[in-house]
Amino acid sequence: MQDALLIISCIFLLAGTIKGLVGIGLPTAAISLTTQLDVVSEPQLAVALVIFPMMISNAWQVYRGGNIVKTARQYWPFLVIMLIMIYVFAHVSASIPAESFLIILGCVIVLFALTSLFVKPVYLSDKYDRPVQIAAGGISGIMGGLTGIWSPPMVIYFLSRRVEKDDFVRATGFLIFFGSIPLFFGYWQSEIMTEAVAISSLLLTVPVIAGFTIGEFIRRKMDGGRFQKVLLIIFLLMGLNLIRKAIGF
Template identity: 25%
Template sequence: MMPVDGVALSLLVLWFACFGAIVLGGLVKGTLGVGLPLVVLPLLSLLLPAPRAMGLLVMPVLLSNLWQAIEGKRLNEGLRRFGGLLVCQFVATLAAIHLTRNLSVQGFNVLLAIVVMVAVGMMAVGATFRVNPSQERWMGPLVGGVAGVMAGVSTLTGPILIAYLLALKLHKDEFIRSISIIYLLGSVPMYGTMMWYGRFGWTEVALSCLALIPMFVGLRMGRLLRHRLSETVFRRLLLGLLTALSVLLITK
């Protein structure tokens, strides 16, 4: 038997680690409707350069959100309700990516650290905050603008969007449908603009197609688990996810 080369072994371990991280992200996404980039991106960033980690999530993020948005139906209702949020998120995402395109690595890290601190604060507020229907008209666009800035810097739009939708007190199926629509329509311009400015390339996008396999494995497992959860347990798991992510983001 030929000895295993050290480099080949390292690559094999790396592939298994990436596979496991994406299955875990898919499991959380299938169960709670959120968490794929929030869980996987910090984990992959420990193994790969941050831009490559972002690129590897392109296809899993797009297709998982498309699936859950279609599965939830009533797309027109979601588009009407969150139209202002989506428009502001779109504009802010393009502006943030454009303004940070020439940042040095050090400057990008500083900006990312600021985003992380803001995200943690929003998680803490979102756990107890409640948005009334009368406040939704102006708060939705505001949340969309902040989410767009966070997307342009790090792709991590989840913290503020999760906190906002939790504050709306949505039913679990409505929550998953709404967050999937927002993620899907926010991800297309975000990833397209990042590719335009060279944050990552077609190599990462092609590799992200391979990431669909572990993503769908986790997604199906999570979907089966979700139907066994009550509304109370569902919200507790979401709050637990926010708490765990806040710790992960701070330590990252």
């Protein structure tokens, strides 16, 4: 048990470092690595463990970014439908067999990597912003409730709107922070997030924040863009491996 806790702490330290370095990838790295290495009994437990580190690190990101009211006014349709879908599908997640969960998780990670690496959507004008926000928020919520990762539709949407870097960091932090709240309650009511798991998740915030600080320091010293591309390729391979593992190939 102590060995497993040490491995999980190291994974979350690495995941926090990745987020501090490139601004994305905390839940993707933490969930994919814990399931790849079989250090948790069920893949849904890996999602539960990342909830508090995800919530707290993104709260810090939102606080540092400022302009919370402006962000809320701009993206409230995305937020509302996403929150509803995350809460609903977090309950569905508890009933999904482990093999099916791994396939869904693997597909989401592959989609995350491919969209971040290669996709540059066509420009989305203000005329279509509201319906696209609702659609993207709904898809994000379904993915988030099922797997704890809801960034692919968010990334595609923000790229299509040509959002500036600072606004991108602020908006993604805002949506991930608030999205983690219904995910917590959905997992709590589904009895995946027990008291012991919640305490473990809170404690894992420590290595994540430590890693986030390390990642920010490294980012000032190196080319984060090149590292991000390598990281996304690794995520792509990990997602494909989860699918392979689930189907027993």
